[in-house]
Amino acid sequence: MATLSPAVSDQRPRPGMAKPPIAALVLCLLGHLALVAFLLAWWREETAAPFAYRLLLGLAVAVGGIGVGGIARHLARHQLDPVRAFVPALLTLLFGLLALEAVLRAYAVPPGLWPTPSAVFARLWTARRVLLADAWQTFVLEAVVGFGIGVGWALPTALLVARCPFLQRGFMPYAAAFASIPIPAMAPVAVHMFGLGWPSKAAVVAVTVYFPVVVNSVRGLLEVDRNLLDLMRSYAADERTTFWRVRIPNALPFLFTALKLGTALAMIGAIVGEFFGATGQGLGFRIQIEAGRFGFDMVWAAILVASLLGIAWFGLIAGLERRFTGWHVSLRE
Amino acid sequence: MQRTSLAGAALACAVAAAPAAADTVPIALQLKWFPQAQFAGYFVAKDKGFYAEEGLDVTLLPIGDQSPIQTVVSGAADFGTTWIADLLAAREKGLPVVHIAQVFQRSGFAMVALKATGLKDLCDLEGRSVGVWPSGNEYPAVALFRKCGLTSSLDPTVSKPDVTAVTYPFDPALVFPDRVDVVSAMIYNEVDQIVGLGYDLDKLDVWLLPDQGINLLEDLIFTTERVLAAENYKGSGLSGREIATRLLRASLKGWAYAVAHQEETVENHVLPVCGNTCMGSGTRADARAHQIWQMREIAKLYAAGATERGCPGFLDPAAYAASVQLLVDQRILSEAPDARTVDYGPWQEATGKTVEACRS
Numbered sequence: 001m002a003t004l005s006p007a008v009s010d011q012r013p014r015p016g017m018a019k020p021p022i023a024a025l026v027l028c029l030l031g032h033l034a035l036v037a038f039l040l041a042w043w044r045e046e047t048a049a050p051f052a053y054r055l056l057l058g059l060a061v062a063v064g065g066i067g068v069g070g071i072a073r074h075l076a077r078h079q080l081d082p083v084r085a086f087v088p089a090l091l092t093l094l095f096g097l098l099a100l101e102a103v104l105r106a107y108a109v110p111p112g113l114w115p116t117p118s119a120v121f122a123r124l125w126t127a128r129r130v131l132l133a134d135a136w137q138t139f140v141l142e143a144v145v146g147f148g149i150g151v152g153w154a155l156p157t158a159l160l161v162a163r164c165p166f167l168q169r170g171f172m173p174y175a176a177a178f179a180s181i182p183i184p185a186m187a188p189v190a191v192h193m194f195g196l197g198w199p200s201k202a203a204v205v206a207v208t209v210y211f212p213v214v215v216n217s218v219r220g221l222l223e224v225d226r227n228l229l230d231l232m233r234s235y236a237a238d239e240r241t242t243f244w245r246v247r248i249p250n251a252l253p254f255l256f257t258a259l260k261l262g263t264a265l266a267m268i269g270a271i272v273g274e275f276f277g278a279t280g281q282g283l284g285f286r287i288q289i290e291a292g293r294f295g296f297d298m299v300w301a302a303i304l305v306a307s308l309l310g311i312a313w314f315g316l317i318a319g320l321e322r323r324f325t326g327w328h329v330s331l332r333e
Numbered sequence: 334m335q336r337t338s339l340a341g342a343a344l345a346c347a348v349a350a351a352p353a354a355a356d357t358v359p360i361a362l363q364l365k366w367f368p369q370a371q372f373a374g375y376f377v378a379k380d381k382g383f384y385a386e387e388g389l390d391v392t393l394l395p396i397g398d399q400s401p402i403q404t405v406v407s408g409a410a411d412f413g414t415t416w417i418a419d420l421l422a423a424r425e426k427g428l429p430v431v432h433i434a435q436v437f438q439r440s441g442f443a444m445v446a447l448k449a450t451g452l453k454d455l456c457d458l459e460g461r462s463v464g465v466w467p468s469g470n471e472y473p474a475v476a477l478f479r480k481c482g483l484t485s486s487l488d489p490t491v492s493k494p495d496v497t498a499v500t501y502p503f504d505p506a507l508v509f510p511d512r513v514d515v516v517s518a519m520i521y522n523e524v525d526q527i528v529g530l531g532y533d534l535d536k537l538d539v540w541l542l543p544d545q546g547i548n549l550l551e552d553l554i555f556t557t558e559r560v561l562a563a564e565n566y567k568g569s570g571l572s573g574r575e576i577a578t579r580l581l582r583a584s585l586k587g588w589a590y591a592v593a594h595q596e597e598t599v600e601n602h603v604l605p606v607c608g609n610t611c612m613g614s615g616t617r618a619d620a621r622a623h624q625i626w627q628m629r630e631i632a633k634l635y636a637a638g639a640t641e642r643g644c645p646g647f648l649d650p651a652a653y654a655a656s657v658q659l660l661v662d663q664r665i666l667s668e669a670p671d672a673r674t675v676d677y678g679p680w681q682e683a684t685g686k687t688v689e690a691c692r693s
Contacts, residue, residue, distance in 0.1 A: 109427075110426060110427020110429075111426050112425075112427045113406075113427070126490060127490055130489055130492050132492075133492050191507065195511075196499055196507070196508060196512055276502055277499070277508070278500050279462070280462075280485070280486030280487070280494070280497045280498045280499055280500070288468075288500065289500065290489065292400055292468030292471070293471075293472075294400075294402075294422060294423050294428065295426075295489065298489050
């Protein structure tokens with residue numbers, strides 16, 4: 001294999017070798033320019049744009065969309081450095097936001113139904129202090145602390161279960177069942193037990209994270225290739241060495257899968273938990289209270305903050321996964 | 334026999350066609366909460382056939398802690414009941430909702446604290462926590478905080494608020510008195526629930542917000558500009574305005590009956606449609622007793638103001654202006670809503686009365 005790979009990579013087209021997609025670039029530029037021109041012309045108007053304007057706008061969206069698609073297709077054919085590989089996604093985002101802004105303005109969609117992206121970003125800025133405080137409550141106190149508690153309990157449990165066949169038979173079926181409990185069903189119970197503050201949400205998060213981590217870690221510790229165990233025995237390795245050299249590395253990919261799932265579950269648990277009562281802070285509280293008063297600019301700003309935090313957290317765990325399980329089949333080039 | 338059977342067939346056709354011609358129009362009215370005596374008038378109008386007399390087949394939709402405006406604007410319901418602050422805030426955000434009748438003439442919104450908390454004045458709330466309901470039900474509390482010159486965690490731009498507003502899922506037992514110092518309570522529902530939890534009225538301070546200068550009008554009937562503008566609403570052959578007029582006529586008839594026959598109304602028209610949501614709390618859990626008490630309190634909110642002057646359902650321009658002024662002063666609205674927000678037409682048609690004759 002090693003001798004073959006240089007030949008393969010030589011056949012791959014290199015960036016800059018193919019002709020740049022002139023047509024796609026022109027269409028993309030035209031679409032963007034038309035959208036910007038419309039936005040400049042219609043920025044201060046509060047009524048719906050006349051039919052001719054909307055027709056042109058539709059055309060601009062179509063043309064620009066084809067252009068962006070063409071550029072993306074062109075770039076997809078090439079192996080790129082991470083920065084340039086990100087261009088299609090960035091271009092799609094920019095174009096999508098411009099098109100959304102223009103269409104919402106052209107049809108004078110009420111902000112109580114769907115705010116424009118510019119209104120959301122403006123709100124994100126004016127409410128930044130409040131959103132930061134909300135994020136501290138929801139992300140740090142509820143999601144991360146709950147996650148920490150859940151994982152902190154799950155790991156010793158998994159080790160214990162892996163050592164005791166009795167627990168594997170008696171406990172694991174329940175753990176698997178509990179892993180599939182829908183969180184909203186538990187949130188009101190937690191609010192009754194732990195009150196309206198952040199501990200009740202952290203408790204919900206801890207419980208929802210706990211079970212998937214236990215289930216996955218136990219599987220990772222037990223489902224070990226027999227050949228590896230035989231090999232260790234042939235080396236006359238003791239239990240402890242086998243555990244550290246075989247079982248733990250084998251469990252890591254399982255564990256990280258559960259941890260990545262856990263970040264999403266933790267964010268959901270924290271936000272949904274706040275819908276059942278909150279002490280005047282938190283992203284879920286903000287979303288609920290502002291949706292009730294049709295302040296959807298604030299709702300989307302809070303959703304944006306929650307999404308960015310969720311993605312960053314997931315990325316962090318995925319990075320750790322690459323660091324610690326880089327030898328694993330799924331991550332090898 | 335051939336002839337008879339033909340005639341029979343023709344008759345059958347006629348019978349089948351007749352209801353189609355005089356068919357009732359199916360419409361949905363979105364209530365503001367789960368069934369309870371707060372909506373007695375509508376239950377009576379439906380059960381006693383007042384709606385059917387007007388050619389309407391009305392479905393009364395319950396709702397949990399969302400705004401009725403969402404279902405009406407989305408078209409899932411044709412009409413709805415809500416509070417004025419909720420309606421005007423939605424209107425300011427561009428939703429084309431229109432006020433067509435004011436059923437309750439007084440606010441029943443109260444703040445309750447234990448006497449032991451030692452709150453001398455309702456404005457002494459700095460550093461306190463106050464229980465509020467979300468979904469457009471928090472505006473009276475927001476107006477109170479602002480009137481007292483206090484910021485709260487309900488303000489989206491204040492990071493260190495004076496008052497902590499605690500949201501909870503409506504049942505005061507969840508937060509009061511352990512987790513909040515003061516709790517929102519409707520004079521016709523939660524006040525009795527708190528008493529049922531073992532806090533008798535002599536242990537409680539109860540402040541009615543209208544006595545504190547915050548008289549935001551509550552249960553009203555609204556619809557959308559789209560419904561009122563329809564020439565042939567949902568193919569019924571009736572205009573949207575005509576349907577609104579008929580709905581108001583039957584609903585107000587239902588309300589007049591409900592208020593005049595309170596026990597019978599609760600017994601026959603409220604209790605059969607409600608489940609657990611009609612129950613009180615603790616020692617006052619009994620649904621029948623709780624609803625009869627609620628009906629009495631609701632009757633007081635209905636039989637005030639314009640109703641006393643013989644104009645039930647009338648939105649007194651002075652009361653409306655006062656609500657708007659309060660909402661603008663407390664910066665809940667940025668400006669007074671436009672004139673199309675209120676449409677007196679259906680109410681005038683339904684009652685045969687005029688704005689001039691009924692204004693205070």
